[in-house]
Amino acid sequence: MKTILSTQNKYIKELVSLKDKSRQRKKSGLFLIEGVREVSLALKGNYTIRSILFYPELFSVEALTNLINNTKIEVIEISKEVYEKLAYRSTTEGIIAVAETKNHDISNLTLTTKTPLILVAEAPEKPGNIGAILRTADAANIDAVIIANPKTDLYNPNIIRSSVGCVFTNNIATGSTEAIIAFLKANNINIYSAILQESVPYHTQDFTKPTAIVVGTEATGLSEDWRVNATQNIIIPMQGEIDSMNVSVAAGILIFEAKRQRQFK
Template structure:
């Protein structure tokens, strides 16, 4: 394919451009069922992760990034069927990404359709977020869950929107690697307990450290709000509580760091302590 034949959009008043820019707001993402990703790495991860990519828009002055040129020539997966390539002016790139320094490329995707069958897999490991509102924390936890091979991540009501551009960037593409399910925890957690899943939270009063708890069993790890922890309703459903031991003088770890410590202990027990 020759990029010279790709349509060029130069005006920020173009209807397509207005629609793409509107995806920076959650209400428009919800209404359209679409979201926007920025940068070469995320676009590559979306294509390779079989996400439903609708349109790829690149800066006409810089041309298609080399990595994407190769992907365009070689990728014949379902992700690229009917895929539209568009070149755009720097003003359009800036309007649609909301950043001071526009990326060389962005893409429009259909929202993900996660497979929930992994939630109750034998010896499953699932991360559950309860009112985690910071996009950087949520994205980092999703990335950590991906890195240890967790089966899924669940975002309870009150969490930051998965498709918030800052959340998407923070995942570094991990949102395309494992199911991320948005759900009502009041309904889902009792179902998990009924199916034999252990719900694990963190507590300063816990009898177990995270190193003495058996992470090899079917476990959902519950992580709460940055300042308030787990909500009372969710806390009442916890089966087991663990504490991360601290020997220095730091008062606490932030929620993303704490989740990562716990996830890597689960990985150590599951894969390196057999």
């Protein structure tokens, strides 16, 4: 087992760069995972873990041994100063993993059911919203989450934190709006776009068939391509003074209506 005590160590500096810079994550194909649950879910999601760094005052060798379960992962003991340099969260658990990113291009998306339920989110920017969407998708156990025209690195520490690791439990794809629409049509998946124009209340539609529910940002909504290519545009009827709601809340309402119709199968 290696030990690193100095924050000036070259490897530690590289990891700090992974934590702070999206460009470095994309260049290296690596990212950091912080937290016991998050690392556990990444292992369950078949992510390749290059190394695990732990601070023994917070996370014991015994707990680490149980976590990695005899897998061949490099283990590095680190000092309190090194851990605090790498840790993103104020509530600490003493463990950080270095993992390989996955290729999430829409061309690699595989669906395992004939009647998939998919959530498409176009151009979400706020990591907190993306994390909340991924938590909802995991709770509903839907078949895929597709992010169109992504504005934020999927392995941003804020997304991992706010999704409580659900970034590792969902079947996720990314791509341009044009490529995603082509994928959905090629697979005969009905498109229900949450948009004001030419829309009907969401609960009037049949979501038991192959279904993609598409949501946009609160600021700009969905692009025109989703309106004209939709099987049906849908709205959530609003009874207050404003005409929009948080995208993750809207996604939750629509997804669980589809799950209700499918009798939560």
